[in-house]
Amino acid sequence: MAELKMTGIAKSYGDVSVLEDINLDIKTGELIVFVGPSGCGKSTLLRMVAGLEKITAGELEIDGVVVNNIPPAERGIAMVFQSYALYPHMTVRENMAFALKLAKKPKAEIEAAVAKAAKILQLEDYLDRLPKALSGGQRQRVAIGRSIVRDPKVYLFDEPLSNLDAALRVATRIEIAQLKESMPESTMIYVTHDQVEAMTLATRIVVLANKGIAQVGTPLDLYERPENEFVARFIGSPAMNLWPGEVIATGPQTRVKLADGCEAISDVPTSEGDIGLKVNVGVRPEDLRATENTPVFTGTVDFTELLGEVTQIYFDATSGDPVIAKLPGIVHGLRGTQIRLTAAPDKVHLFADGRSLLYR
Amino acid sequence: MHPALQGILTILVGVGGCVGYFYLSNQFLDKVLCPPRGKNAGRNINRANIIRPWLFLLPALLALGTYLAYPVYETLRLSLTERSTLPDGSTAYAWAGLDNYRQMLNEPKFWEALRNNAMWLAVVPALATGFGLLAAQLTDRLKWGNIAKSLIFMPMAISFVGAAVIFKLVYDMRPIEQEQIGILNALYLNFGGEAPIAWLTVPFWNNFFLMAVLVWIQTGFAMVILSAALRGIPEETIEAAIVDGANPFQVFFKIKVPQIKGTIMVVWTTITIVVLKVFDIVFAMTNGQWETQVLANYMYDKLFRSNDWGVGSASAMVIMLLVTPILVWNVRNARREMK
Known part of the structure; x- marks a missing residue:
């Protein structure tokens, strides 16, 4: 349940500019997908939303509050990483409970939240296992569970499927789509370089290229009415x-x-x-x-x-x-x-x- | 012959000998002992494959046997016998049973050494590992971190005796009317001390002044290993913890330290073994006086000063008994780490 607003956001490392003048409004319940070629800055933009990268210029608002200088944990976001980033020394249960424990939530509440997430993601039988005893798909579900437990305003996904094999990727993609359907109020931002993921999951796609936004629109908008040659050739395979x-x-x-x-x-x-x-x-x-x-x-x-x-x-x-x-x-x-x-x-x-x- | 020439010759003979051994022994195996020809070719190949690993292992086994296994056996034997010099100059060994051990256990100096060793064990590995971990973490993100690391690592290159000499100067005492050259006394007087203190003669506390030397040396070792381990931690788990709301201390203690726990234990036990064998520092700084005796120095005293080979060997056996379990555990841990 959150709106996100980017105004003139830019990122540079020293003299090297990576992103310039990004303007974007994201409404409650949207699943926005950032796509673009390698090195276009899509992950960087996501990490700026997460608070893992400093915003060089511009303003990022979540629910009307400028969060540029608010630490990640207080932004009300949760992130699923490409490599899952599970804590290897903690069981599935501890992994999912970690954020709530840090927030000093009462024990009963933590247990209830973990149980609920485990049920949604069918992880109930694995709660006491360590991540190394899980398959890739299960690990990815734990990583998603870790986000759900926190009930964040905005979910951030950084190429969550790229470490899975092809068959599992399709299955997990559908799971994410169903997860989104079961939480219609939640706002999600999803980074991928895979067009199919972008086309199937997104309510709107943001195509990033040349340090900026090439086009924002629904998947079919981008396919049927590309604004420029870059989007025309980037969306659709083989290219136009x-x-x-x-x-x-x-x-x-x-x-x-x-x-x-x-x-x-x-x-x-x-x-x-x-x-x-x-x-x-x-x-x-x-x-x-x-x-x-x-x-x-x-x-x-x-x-x-x-x-x-x-x-x-x-x-x-x-x-x-x-x-x-x-x-x-x-x-x-x-x-x-x-x-x-x-x-x-x-x-x-x-x-x-x-x-x-x-x-x- | 010029020593340099002699050195080069030694290297040539040594390396040439090794190469020659491996080449010729394998040739012998393949050409003479089990030639892969004739009607038994298949059987011979199998046999050669069984024998070959032992050819490669043989030099190491011989060296270890001569310089490790045999001395252990000989020390055990000496610890159970009494050695005496006969009037005609020859030596005689008489079976003494556990007499040497009994005598040792009755000596207060042995118990002092044991107690001091226990203190060293409690203090040095913990401090060296702790400081090493701290240094590794703190220097990791600094621009001049590598310079800091080199400085902290440098004592590793100094021999224990050299370090002991340096610290003897640190603890040095001059009469009050003279300028103090020991930095500890200089500081002590500067901050209101009345008279300089001979630090190394203050019983009990002087142990800690000796331990400081080993901590100073071993911190660098701990730092280097732990720094590598810290860098091996996946960055994303740390970022995930930050997003989960962990503060820097929680990231360090709940995410980083648990992930390098295995390495910490290996470093800890490695230093523990060094501590059990500590000798040079005590030998060079106090020689066990003023209640600073440790087991290794006690052994040296008995074996080479008192010429009491029996008790000296007995104390050597005690040191070995103490080190062995830690060593076994350490090797197991290190192997698990490698998997």
Whole structure:
């Protein structure tokens, strides 16, 4: 039950600036996911919320109180670490009770809180074990339990699933989603570099890049209406294809002339003055389909990947930045053939100078 | 021959001998004893594999046998016999049973040594480990922490006798009309003491002045080992404790110390063993006078000053009996740490 407000938050280590001018409002009950490439500062931002890193500039408010100089324990936050960070010399019970013991809570209250958390996380049979006698998934649940016990205003998760194997990751992801559902009033901030985690868990995603926020929005917002080329290519896998072109017709729909006599039609509206504008046309691999008419792209397939549910075809596979298309089902014998591809106008994105024309 | 040449020659012969031994003995095993050829090739290979570890162990076993096992046996034998010099100059050994031990137990000096050793045991390992832990923790986050660490570690490089000489100067006393060169007396007079004190002759307390020397030396050792252990603690457990609301003292005592408990015990017991064997410091500073006797110095007194090989060996056996259980426990602990 907490609102969080970041105003102009910045972080620098000496002369090296890591984050600049972060502004963000988080409402009660949201699960905000920070994503971004390695080194974009997402963990640093989370650690600033936790109070483990000093805030260089700007203000961080939790429930209207500026907490910049309040120690972590008094901010009403709880954090789940990537490596679980369980105290190895304490049993599961002691691990979960540690914070409450430090707060000098009455014994009965501590026991009740631990019992409740253990029940939610199905850890009742393991309360007297040491962390080393637990599996990875169980350890992660203890780490989450340690947070639940404290009943914090804000839960912070720092890449909590990245130390788990693939199968366990999916299971734990669902557990976290269910945990969030069972506590609709709790506010959570979750850091990950895994898109699937971001898309499935988040109420809103914050994409961090180049020391700042690239876009904030619901998962589908980010997928369907990326604000810039960075978000467009960061969300979705494989990344969105981009082709340079020039606007030749404007109106509610825009026509763009591409190289090799290709043309694209987009639902993004433009005005008269945009004629001749240099743009990048973006189409996601899954939105491309074969056509007999004027294509958006044409080329010779030089590599295919049969994944069963889809077939991924590559053009210029060796160029480092290949054009990729995703066709449904299993399609044999495409290698070496000439293919013409197009996309529905509502799936064609337009960017000028890296910014989407939708957000002008 | 020039001593340097002699040294180099010794090294060459020693290293060459080792290499030669391993090479030739293995050649002998493979070529002569169990050649992997002929109709028994398989059996020979298996046999060679069984014998080979012993080839490598043999030098160590021989050295340990000669310089460790045999002396223990010989000391035990001497402690049960009486050695006397006959008129013609030769020595004779007579079975004495437990007489040497009985005599030793009747000597007040032995009990004094035992009591002092017990005090050393209670004080030195605790203080050295405690100071070491404190130094390790306090220097960890400092910019000049490494300089501080080097300074604290430096006494480790000084021999016990050297350290004893340094501290003898610290405790030195000059007549009151002269300038004091001992810093302890200088401070004592400066802060209102009336007359300089010969610190090392003050019974009971002088033990602690001797212990200070060993604490001074061993703190560096404890600090280095514990500092490495502290750095091995996962940073995230400390951060988790901070988020959980632990203050620096609670982080230290409830999160850090429990996680390095094993290392602390190894350091503690290692210093304990050093303490049980302590000799040089007492020998060089008081030689056991003024009620500062310890077991090792007592043994030396008996064995080499009084030429009483029986009682001297008996006291050596007592020291060994005291050290052994701690040593066994220490080795076990160290092994567990390594796992």
